[in-house]
Amino acid sequence: MTKNLQITTLGGGCFWCTEAVFQEVKGIEKVVSGYSGGNAPGRPTYREICSGLTGHAEVIQLTFDANVISFEDILVIFMTTHDPTTLNQQGADRGTQYRSVIYYHNDVQKKVSEEVLKQIQPYYNDKIVTEISPSTIFYEATIEHQNYYRENTQQGYCSFVIEPKLAKLRKLHADKLR
Template sequence: MDNKNIQLATVGGGCFWCTEAVFQEVKGVEKVISGYTGGNAPGRPTYREVCSGLTGHAEAVQVTFDANIISYEDVLIIFMTTHDPTTLNKQGADRGTQYRSVIYYHNDTQKDIAEAVTKALGPYYKDPIVTEISKAEIFYEAEKEHQDFYKNNPNYGYCNFVIDPKLAKLRQLHADKLK
């Protein structure tokens, strides 16, 4: 008998390669898909179009997780503590609205939890949290070469200099939540 409680979380925390790599290590996460959402340009956006900043889309991930193993609240806490939620439209050297910090909620319960988590974590940061909380919109899966990027390119420079430190932070802060 399958007693899973499968739910979906959609978040953007800068480059989707980083966020994807983080959640692929979390216990209870079944699948992570990199993609684009939250934009205003018509049609299916491409990586190049999203990187231009003109489509309004954010690089984001959809995280399919078993809520019997990890709660939505814990998913958001991991998200908020493995990127910088205090920088507007940038993460590290990546700049533009496509790299904004954002939580896309799928229902009112997720919205309430997102608001509570950002409020609770606020005092732990020197600067105010600027993470956007928005209703989930159409999610477009990114091109194949952007899926499992870290797993497929662990020696790529960006992975070593940007993703590895985020994974180290994940392992330090959330060791009890790892696979």
């Protein structure tokens, strides 16, 4: 079967968490951690992003096979494995760089994003604050930020922050896992 490769860019707090989640999902061909949505000139550094002054969000860029997993299913997984109701925050990570955001790459992705957020809203007590915006320049993070969970499973952040998200993924979306 021919692959139908597409790209999407998602920010759900720290990119290490969203990267670890989507590395376990069938149909995801590639997960790259990086930054998007900012307004500072030039290529931002991790330190600049962490300052919150560049306007960039920590994101992952997914290459997925739409013949295996739909964009809608990706968004449902995304929206149920992070908290889309906290503005500029995921857990203890605070700042605009940790905002919940969907950067759509075409009009179909925009429409599907809007529909999924409407469908998911009743499952949350608080209002979903996930931003839906057109994709902008994506800057790949440095190598030490790629595959973070897989290469650092003994780190405290991985144990206390990422592993509960992976447990939620496995419970809610077992049929979508590799």
